[in-house]
Amino acid sequence: MGIRPDVSVIVIAYNDARRLPRAVGSVLAQSLGSVETVIVDDASSDATGAVADRFAAARPGRIRAAHLPENSGGCGRPRNTGVELARGAYVMFLDSDDVLDRHACMNMVAAAEETGADLVSGLCVRSYRGPPPKETPWYARLYRNRAVHGSVLERPDLLYDTLSTNKCYRRGFLAEHGLRFAEDVHYEDLLFTAEAYLAASRIATLPHRVYTWCVEPAADRPSISNRRGELRNLADRLEVHRRIDRAFLAHGAEHLKLAKDAKFLNHDLLLYLRDLRTRDEPHRARFRGLVAPYLAELHPGTLEAAGRLPAIAAYMVRRGDVDGAVAAAELARKRIPELGADLVERDGRIYWGGRHLQDARAREILDVTALGLRARPLSGLRPAVTVTELRRDGRRVTIAGRIANPLGRIPAGAGPAGTLELRDRRRPRRTLRIPVRLAHRSERIEWRAVFDSARRLRPVGFVDPVWDARLALRADGERFTVPVTAGRTGAGRVGADGTRLPARPRLTRLAGTHFRPYVTGRGELSFVLEGGGRLTGASLAGVRRAARSAAGRRAWRDVRRAVRSGRRLRARARRALTSRRTKIAVSNRVLTRLPVRRGTVVFESHLGRQYSDNPKYIYRELRRSGAAAKAIWSYDGSPEGFPSDAALVRRGSWAYYLALARAEFWVDNQGFPPGLRKREETTYIQTWHGSAYKRMGFDQPRLKNAPWAEQERYRRAVERYDCFLVRTVHDERTLVPGMGVTAELMPVGYPRNDPLVNGGRHDPELARELDALRRELGLDGDDREVILYAPTFREGRDGGPAALSGPPPFDVERFAAELGGSKILLVRPHYLSGLVLPPWTENTAGGAVRYAGHIADITPLLLLADALVTDRSSVMFDYALLDRPIIFFVPSGDGGTVDPGYFDLATWAPGPVVRDEDALFAVLAGLDGIRHGHAARRRAFVSRYGEHDRGTAARAVVDRFFAARPSGAYGEGARRG
Numbered sequence: 001m002g003i004r005p006d007v008s009v010i011v012i013a014y015n016d017a018r019r020l021p022r023a024v025g026s027v028l029a030q031s032l033g034s035v036e037t038v039i040v041d042d043a044s045s046d047a048t049g050a051v052a053d054r055f056a057a058a059r060p061g062r063i064r065a066a067h068l069p070e071n072s073g074g075c076g077r078p079r080n081t082g083v084e085l086a087r088g089a090y091v092m093f094l095d096s097d098d099v100l101d102r103h104a105c106m107n108m109v110a111a112a113e114e115t116g117a118d119l120v121s122g123l124c125v126r127s128y129r130g131p132p133p134k135e136t137p138w139y140a141r142l143y144r145n146r147a148v149h150g151s152v153l154e155r156p157d158l159l160y161d162t163l164s165t166n167k168c169y170r171r172g173f174l175a176e177h178g179l180r181f182a183e184d185v186h187y188e189d190l191l192f193t194a195e196a197y198l199a200a201s202r203i204a205t206l207p208h209r210v211y212t213w214c215v216e217p218a219a220d221r222p223s224i225s226n227r228r229g230e231l232r233n234l235a236d237r238l239e240v241h242r243r244i245d246r247a248f249l250a251h252g253a254e255h256l257k258l259a260k261d262a263k264f265l266n267h268d269l270l271l272y273l274r275d276l277r278t279r280d281e282p283h284r285a286r287f288r289g290l291v292a293p294y295l296a297e298l299h300p301g302t303l304e305a306a307g308r309l310p311a312i313a314a315y316m317v318r319r320g321d322v323d324g325a326v327a328a329a330e331l332a333r334k335r336i337p338e339l340g341a342d343l344v345e346r347d348g349r350i351y352w353g354g355r356h357l358q359d360a361r362a363r364e365i366l367d368v369t370a371l372g373l374r375a376r377p378l379s380g381l382r383p384a385v386t387v388t389e390l391r392r393d394g395r396r397v398t399i400a401g402r403i404a405n406p407l408g409r410i411p412a413g414a415g416p417a418g419t420l421e422l423r424d425r426r427r428p429r430r431t432l433r434i435p436v437r438l439a440h441r442s443e444r445i446e447w448r449a450v451f452d453s454a455r456r457l458r459p460v461g462f463v464d465p466v467w468d469a470r471l472a473l474r475a476d477g478e479r480f481t482v483p484v485t486a487g488r489t490g491a492g493r494v495g496a497d498g499t500r501l502p503a504r505p506r507l508t509r510l511a512g513t514h515f516r517p518y519v520t521g522r523g524e525l526s527f528v529l530e531g532g533g534r535l536t537g538a539s540l541a542g543v544r545r546a547a548r549s550a551a552g553r554r555a556w557r558d559v560r561r562a563v564r565s566g567r568r569l570r571a572r573a574r575r576a577l578t579s580r581r582t583k584i585a586v587s588n589r590v591l592t593r594l595p596v597r598r599g600t601v602v603f604e605s606h607l608g609r610q611y612s613d614n615p616k617y618i619y620r621e622l623r624r625s626g627a628a629a630k631a632i633w634s635y636d637g638s639p640e641g642f643p644s645d646a647a648l649v650r651r652g653s654w655a656y657y658l659a660l661a662r663a664e665f666w667v668d669n670q671g672f673p674p675g676l677r678k679r680e681e682t683t684y685i686q687t688w689h690g691s692a693y694k695r696m697g698f699d700q701p702r703l704k705n706a707p708w709a710e711q712e713r714y715r716r717a718v719e720r721y722d723c724f725l726v727r728t729v730h731d732e733r734t735l736v737p738g739m740g741v742t743a744e745l746m747p748v749g750y751p752r753n754d755p756l757v758n759g760g761r762h763d764p765e766l767a768r769e770l771d772a773l774r775r776e777l778g779l780d781g782d783d784r785e786v787i788l789y790a791p792t793f794r795e796g797r798d799g800g801p802a803a804l805s806g807p808p809p810f811d812v813e814r815f816a817a818e819l820g821g822s823k824i825l826l827v828r829p830h831y832l833s834g835l836v837l838p839p840w841t842e843n844t845a846g847g848a849v850r851y852a853g854h855i856a857d858i859t860p861l862l863l864l865a866d867a868l869v870t871d872r873s874s875v876m877f878d879y880a881l882l883d884r885p886i887i888f889f890v891p892s893g894d895g896g897t898v899d900p901g902y903f904d905l906a907t908w909a910p911g912p913v914v915r916d917e918d919a920l921f922a923v924l925a926g927l928d929g930i931r932h933g934h935a936a937r938r939r940a941f942v943s944r945y946g947e948h949d950r951g952t953a954a955r956a957v958v959d960r961f962f963a964a965r966p967s968g969a970y971g972e973g974a975r976r977g
Contacts, residue, residue, distance in 0.1 A: 006034040006089055007105045007168070010082030012075060013039065013096035017047040019214075024055055024063070026099035032106035037063040038085050040078040043071040048096075076181035076188040079164075083180070086171060093165045097214055104210035108168035111204045115148045118173040118200040121158075122210030123705055124166035129216050137702070138163065138213065144701050147205045152197035156259035158205075160267070162193040166211040169196065182243070186236040194244045194260070198251045207701035231286055234272055238294045241268075245297075258299040265298075265306035265314050273313055273329035276322060277523040284322045292318055303365055307332065312352050315365050324353050327384075340384030340485075343373065343406045350374065350407065370807035374407055378478050381406055385447075385471045385482045387525050390499055390517060392453070397501050400448040401484065403438075403473070410475045412440040417474045420449045421481070422467040422527065424459070432457060432467070447471065453515075457503040459529055461511025469525040486519040503529060580673065583657050588677040591661035596681045599629045602659050604668035606689070606831060608636030608651035611643065612857035613669045614687035614725065614953075617751035619643070620765065621954035627962040632659045641856060665961065674713050678720040683961065686721040686743065687751065690874030691731050691945060693901040694792070697739035715740055725750065725957070727877070727948045734902040748956040749949035752859050756881040757951030760863065773860050777826065777850055784848075785823045787924060788865035790858065791889075792873035793830040809891045810917045812837060812849045819924055820848025828852040828861055830873070867927055869920070872901065876910070880942050881949055885930040886911035889920050910934060910941035 009027045013020050020039070027037045037059075039052040052065040066081055079093055090109055094100060108120045124138040137143070139161045149155045164181075173179075177199040181188040197203065241264060248256050269291070276284055295318050303311040309332040316325035327341040344354035350373060351357055352366045373381065387401035399420065418438055424430040434456055436449040459467070469484040505511040515527035601622070603615045611633065622629055623645070631646040634656055639648045649655040652673075663682055666672060669689040678684055698704055703714060721743035726732055727750050736745065749757075760766040774780045789808060808827060815825050825848060827837060837851050855861055862868070862878060867885040870876055879886055888909050906913050911934050914920045923930060942949075 003034070004087055004089065005036040006032060006109055007092060008036050008038055008082075008086035008088030008090070008171070009092045009094050009100070009105070010079060010086060011037060011039045011094045011096060012042060012078040012082065013044065013048050013052065014042040014071065014078075015044045015046045015048055016096040017044070017051045020048060020051050020096045021055075023094055023096045023099055026102075027094065028059070028062070029102055030100065030105045031103050032109060034088075035062070035105050036086075036088055038082045039063065039065045040082045040085075041065065041067045042078045043068045072183065074183065074186055074188065076183040079181050079188075080183065083171075083174060089171060091169045091171050091174060092167070094211075095165060097216075098165065099212045099214065101209045101212065103208070105168075107206055107208050108210060111146075111206055112168060112170060115202060115204045117148065117202040117204035118170050119196055119202075120168045120204045120206065121161065122166055122168075122206040122208055123701075124161075124163055124211040124213055125209050125705075126213045126215055129214065135707070137209075137705075138166070140702065143205055143207050145205075145207055149203045149205075151200065152203065152256065153253060155203075156256055158197060158203065159194065159256065159260050160263050162190040163211075163213075164189045164193050164196075165213075167193070167196075173200070182240070185239050186233060187240045190237075191240045191243050191247070195247055198247060198253060207705065209705045231283075231290065234287065234290055237268060238290060241294070242297075258301055258305055261298040261302040262305040265302060265310040269314060269317075270310055270329045270332055273317075273326050276326050277330070288317060288320065288322060308368065308370065311365055312368070315362070316353070316356075319356055321353065321356065324356075328352065339373070339381045339406055340386075340404050341406070342404075343368070345407055374409075378409060378475055378480065381409070382480065382482050383410075383473075384485060386485050387469070392499050392501065395452050395454045395502050396450065397453040398448065398450050399434075400446065403445040403447055403471070405440075405445050410440075410445065418447060419472045420447075420484075421470045421472055422457070423470060424464045425466040425468055425526075426464060430464070432459075436471070454502040454504050457501060457515060459503060459505050459512070461505030461507035461529070465512075465529045467515065467527045467529075468520075469527070483522075483524045485523050486525045500530075501527065505529070577654075580652060583652075583654065584673060584675050587657040587661050588675075591658055592677055592679045594662055596664050596679070597630070597662045598664055599627075600632065600659070600663045601629050601665040601667060602632045602634065602649075602663045603646075604634045604651070604666075604670075604672065606670055608634040609831060610856035611635075611641050612752075612859075613689055614751045615667050615669055616857060617754060617859075617954045618667055618685075618687070618957050619646070621751070621958045622962055625958050625962065627958070629962055632663070634659075671717055672720075674717045684720050684722045684743075685725070685957065685961065686723065686741075687725045688735070691728055691877040692735035692738065693872055693874055693876070693903070693905070695738065695901060696735050699734075699738040718742075725953070727753070727953075728945050729947065730902070730945050746957070746960070747948045749946075749951075749953040750878070751954035751957065752857075753878055753881055753946075753949045754951045754954050755859055756862060756878060757949055766860070770860055770863060773855070773864065777852065777864075779824070779864065782824065784821075785866040785927065786826060786864055787823050787867050787869060788826045788828060788852075788861055789869045790828045790861075790873060790875050791830065791871045793832040807837075810889065810920055814917070814921070815924075816848040818921060823848065823924065825849045826852045826861065826865065828855060828858065831856075867924070867930070869924075872905065877945055880910050880938055881946060883935070883938055883942075885927050885934065886938070887920065887923050887930065888913040890915060891917075908941060908944070910938040 007030075011020070011023055011027065013023075024037055024039065027035060037055075039055065041049045041052050049065075049067055052067075055063045056065040064085065066085055068078060068081065072078060075095075082093075083091060090112060092100075092105065092108070104122065108122060111117065111120045121143075123140065123143040126136050126138055128134045128136075142155075142158060142161055147155075149158070152158050169179075174196075177195075179192065179196055179199065181192045185191075241260070244260060245257060248254050248260075272287070272291075276287060279287070295314055298314075299305075303315065306314070309328045313325040313328040313332070316322070316328060324341060327339070331339060331341070341352050342354055344351050344357070346357070348369075349363075349367055350369045350371075351363060352368050356366060357363050383404040383406060385401060385403050387399060389398060389400040391398050403418075418436045420434040420436050422432040422434075434449045434451050436447045439446045439448075470481050471484055472481045473479070500514040500516055503512060503515050510531070512529040512531050514530060516530050517525060517527055520526050601619075603619050605611060605613045605615045619631055619633075622631065631643075633642050633646050633648050634651045635642050635648055636651040639650075642648055647659075649659050657676075660666065660672065660676065661679075666678065666682060666684040667687065669687045672678075672684075697714070697718075698711070703711065706714075718740050719742060721741060723746050724736065724741050724743045726736065726745050726747050729747075732745060732747075735741075755763065755766055760770070779786065812825065812827070815823075819825075827849065837849060852861060858875065859878075862875070862882065865879075865884070867887065868875070868879045869887045869889050870879075871888060871890050876886060876888070886909075888905065888911060890905075890913060911930060912923055914923055
């Protein structure tokens with residue numbers, strides 16, 4: 001038998017001879033030496049079995065191969081077979097199309113031995129092979145930190161990660177509890193993992209990548225989990241969820257059902273609903289017949305525990321409104337799809353579907369005010385366009401349909417105007433345009449195109465067989481293009497009646513005589529060029545046969561090359577002039593050889609999004625100093641709000657890269673483009689944008705677990721800094737090493753905090769700015785206390801900013817009712833993720849709640865505020881300098897505990913940390929008690945975390961780098977873009 005290995009990795013495979021060597025190779029490359037591989041071939045019909053046997057013969061001590069006599073149809077039986085054959089102290093599972101991280105076994109075994117855990121789980125990363133390639137972590141929020149849990153009862157949201165492959169199990173634990181995979185249903189992972197979580201007396205999680213889930217979207221044989229169009233697939237998933245419920249009941253853990261059911265709505269249900277977009281009514285009816293009974297079995301609190309849109313989708317399914325459910329599932333995507341729901345507004349609230357608002361319960365579920373749909377631009381909403389009529393009368397063709405008009409955002413007097421576009425799928429820039437007439441009909445807009453088909457539809461022929469329908473709209477000052485979705489008529493799907501559109505190809509009528517409409521897999525309307533009659537049909541068939549032959553393929557390839565050569569040259573020229581990679585390469589190799597323009601300073605704040613923060617205050621001091629310097633500001637989007645006495649360049653433009661290449665100084669607070677070379681004659685002053693509470697740089701699990709190439713890009717970007725501003729010794733111990741800063745440290749504080757320390761004395765420009773801000777926010781003559789709510793961004797699953805905006809985590813209507821007589825609330829969200837206020841707060845200058853998210857620079861807002869409410873935002877460090885009340889509002893549902901940072905917030909917070917709305921309002925009602933009762937804590941906090949802020953930071957920077965220059969003209973040069 002030999003020495004028992006530490007780990008047995010069970011690799012299951014079926015008809016995957018191509019990828020199996022990659023999976024096995026990742027096991028052989030493990031940094032832990034004592035690892036055996038057990039390959040289980042599920043009766044493959046290709047060479048998979050032979051590949052497995054060759055591996056076993058080549059490595060008899062490390063690899064064994066087993067073959068099932070007949071295919072099991074799933075993953076359960078081969079994994080169970082592998083467990084029976086395993087000899088290691090620990091067991092791991094690997095699919096043949098995926099790979100293990102090199103240190104997966106070592107990290108997981110070490111964690112198990114150190115903690116005594118029965119089950120260790122690590123980060124899984126989904127790797128999309130592209131194009132373009134990308135990687136996304138699987139429920140990264142569960143793996144931000146190393147943790148040990150006594151059971152799943154301590155961390156119910158572990159149920160979101162039901163993969164069996166990113167985990168390591170003690171083999172004795174599996175044997176003791178008889179844990180095996182179900183073999184009679186798919187989605188056996190969900191059941192096995194839930195039972196393992198329940199049985200484990202200790203569970204460890206690691207913030208390290210252990211498993212790479214390789215996704216090939218164009219795979220000829222989709223995995224079981226990707227066959228969501230098969231209703232048996234759905235039935236199996238529902239059966240597994242019911243078995244999990246029974247397992248909870250058997251273990252006395254019924255309360256876990258709420259977390260599991262919320263996950264079903266947030267994840268599982270949405271996957272199947274999105275697939276319904278292209279399905280016919282009988283399929284939809286069978287879908288609802290399966291799902292609706294299960295939805296009735298959910299925990300009573302599931303709709304409240306799930307996300308807003310998933311809850312709406314589930315409610316719509318139960319009501320029989322599958323279209324409304326599909327629209328909600330589509331909107332829940334990170335990218336914004338077409339909005340097709342019938343939104344209604346009542347009493348200042350916005351609801352999803354007016355015909356379902358029968359009672360208070362329905363109105364509570366369908367309330368989508370917090371999504372901010374009213375505030376988004378129309379191009380961000382992408383109102384859905386549907387075709388409902390397609391008919392032909394001789395050469396005359398009529399195509400008509402509807403455009404959604406959410407909340408009446410498109411008023412009758414404002415248009416819109418539109419054009420029906422048919423785009424060549426192979427060359428989207430080639431478009432056939434047909435004018436349309438539009439008529440406003442309250443909640444919807446009707447569109448109609450009537451045209452001579454043979455005259456309008458003039459494709460080339462042969463080379464452009466497929467065309468996609470789009471509707472280009474101009475409304476409310478915006479222009480946007482939306483795919484045309486195929487609707488249904490009384491006879492069924494549009495085009496199902498055999499309607500054909502006459503066409504006249506430019507080459508010859510032998511290339512086709514008509515366009516046949518059809519519906520794509522995404523439910524969108526497209527057309528294919530076909531021929532009618534024996535001669536045309538024979539010519540097209542001959543072309544296809546010739547194209548399929550070897551000689552024909554070569555000839556056709558030559559023709560296409562000849563046709564495309566000019567277009568390719570033009571496309572390459574455009575890419576050479578416009579792509580960021582090319583601009584960086586030209587800048588690094590050519591532009592940096594140009595002479596440096598002495599005295600030129602390029603300023604940038606938050607990647608060009610704002611005129612704000614530390615760069616703004618250095619720029620102002622530089623201007624006041626009279627130094628001979630030419631200031632250039634970069635902007636991203638609109639130049640509105642940037643200084644009129646500086647040259648402006650659009651971020652990413654050629655002028656931007658030329659300015660950076662020739663500048664003597666770079667000043668920014670976040671980072672100039674990665675990969676861009678900084679010449680030695682240029683001094684890079686990195687001001688940064690906040691002290692460190694949240695972990696930064698390589699201290700973040702997301703970067704720590706990132707591929708080596710990404711880490712190197714980050715390291716090279718930081719190495720460009722020549723000077724790095726710091727405001728506290730705390731940052732020198734945390735932020736600086738976390739980011740890997742090697743530049744000279746300049747401990748002078750933050751220029752943006754100078755007005756907070758000295759009150760803006762002798763700064764008439766700031767005084768004018770504060771006066772204008774008071775007028776804009778309606779604060780002039782109002783003696784109520786001003787409360788500023790300024791939270792940090794909300795994190796998504798990948799650790800980055802969340803995609804959708806939401807409401808403040810407390811009831812602003814209650815604030816207005818209870819505290820509005822004495823206080824005004826200014827809501828200023830982080831620029832990376834917005835907060836949405838209900839419509840009743842709009843245009844109410846005398847109201848108690850006002851939106852300040854459009855104010856780019858937060859420093860004047862801090863000066864106006866009598867108290868601050870925040871969470872874990874670094875704004876706490878700045879506002880503490882004013883010695884005014886700070887309240888930390890961290891709701892109990894926000895991760896369950898205060899997220900660990902570089903220090904314990906509850907211990908060092910310069911104000912009370914409150915966990916619920918009642919406590920927050922009680923504290924705000926007694927601000928005087930906070931003002932006096934926490935004064936000592938505020939002073940201690942400033943002493944510990946802001947000792948370098950003395951009100952002279954901007955002057956210190958200007959004196960250090962610019963004061964020696966003779967006075968002269970400042971900010972000369974025209975504005976450029």
